[in-house]
Amino acid sequence: MSEQRTTQSSAIIGALRQQLNSQTLAAGNKLPAERELADLFDTTRITVKEALHHLEAEGLIYREERRGWFVSRPRLVYNPVSRSHFHALVAAQQRVATTRVLSCETVLAPAELVSDMALAPLSRLTRICRLRSIDRRPVLYTEHYLIPEYFPAIGEQDLSQSLTRLYEHQYGLRYGRSRFDICPTAARGEAARALSLAEGSPVLAVTRINYDQQGRIIDCDREIWRHDAVRIRIDSQEPAFSG
Amino acid sequence: MSEQRTTQSSAIIGALRQQLNSQTLAAGNKLPAERELADLFDTTRITVKEALHHLEAEGLIYREERRGWFVSRPRLVYNPVSRSHFHALVAAQQRVATTRVLSCETVLAPAELVSDMALAPLSRLTRICRLRSIDRRPVLYTEHYLIPEYFPAIGEQDLSQSLTRLYEHQYGLRYGRSRFDICPTAARGEAARALSLAEGSPVLAVTRINYDQQGRIIDCDREIWRHDAVRIRIDSQEPAFSG
């Protein structure tokens, strides 16, 4: 029944958790350096890291590469099904959103998308990469893959706005049904760098395949969320077998 | 543009990833012991652990406490909105499901549920804890909190079956709407022990508040999934602002 063996690292976790709960360490604050914490708790950096990784996994703190550890802010409540615009959603939760366009180019369709989007082999897609921040902290890296035929000259548009809105106003395309995949995994490559995450940090990947109102696939988007920055909330009105 | 600095740990990650892709290490296999890997790659256990944690975060391998590291099986594709029964869902994906009832007792309502479920302070709830496995591997720990008045003598029922079915057939209660929260976090306490996860391992928490067809809250359930065992898939038929 031992609720928790008191290891050194769990003692550190407990102490920090208390400081976090009592707001002594408030959202956005920087934690003391790992070496400083090691001195404070009279142990080594490895043990301190162990404790920090634990709190990171819980989402209470986060890292920025070589900058230090920080106290997480409340998670954004996000409903991928409702398609609310990112900036509006963030504003509604009293936070400040920014979007930075990283790139927009034509690329060979990645192998997994060829099958997911039912493309001809060696198809080309327009890829738009963006980085979105809340309160100046990067929390979401997105890649949109568009069928080029439907979106001529999209590179000349303002891509920092809602793409959903752009699709509709500029190209007359509205979403019909979509398929979402939500998958906990690890940050790698471009996404890790953009989010200033260490390779292998836990993230939440949301992949969406979008159809228009005629049932044609029009694009696919991959969202990589910092795992501690988001909570997905979905309201279902009627269960599948109620009728 | 350095795609990946070649640290020792990334070399180990690469080597293991290759073995995993080529099925040399096939799903369910046990990896060599950490000490053995350290010898193999001529490094220390800490560096090996670093690499293993990385692959664990990606969901390619998993740990069982003090038993070793194993190759993950394909993720279960799960749609929480559709409410399909766990055993049926798993069988449809050519896997074998088992359910073990851990406990069923009356408890004081946890503080967060008092507000989420709009209960009177110090209310009592019936809590049912279960552990569900796929192909003999525990992957899902669930806690159901029921309003006791609606479910008299539920402790005498067979609780290893679908509770949804039991609600309907035994108590005449059918779900109306529900609210889901999906949140990546870390395993703690009872859930960690039941899933034989180390405290702090990443998990996916799915919390659901269920209303019946008259709009009364009837129960709340918390699901803790091993993060590498599941992929959530939701098909949306009509976006919120299409009509």
Next chain:
DNA sequence: GAGTGGTCTAGACCACCTT
């Protein structure tokens, strides 16, 4: 240049699982 985390060495003892 100072400070930070990222990586790494070469060990050690302990708690728990398997046989």
Next chain:
DNA sequence: AGGTGGTCTAGACCACTCG
């Protein structure tokens, strides 16, 4: 009893960020 991961020591150098 022997093997495994869990925890820990006491350092070290490197790469990157920031002022």
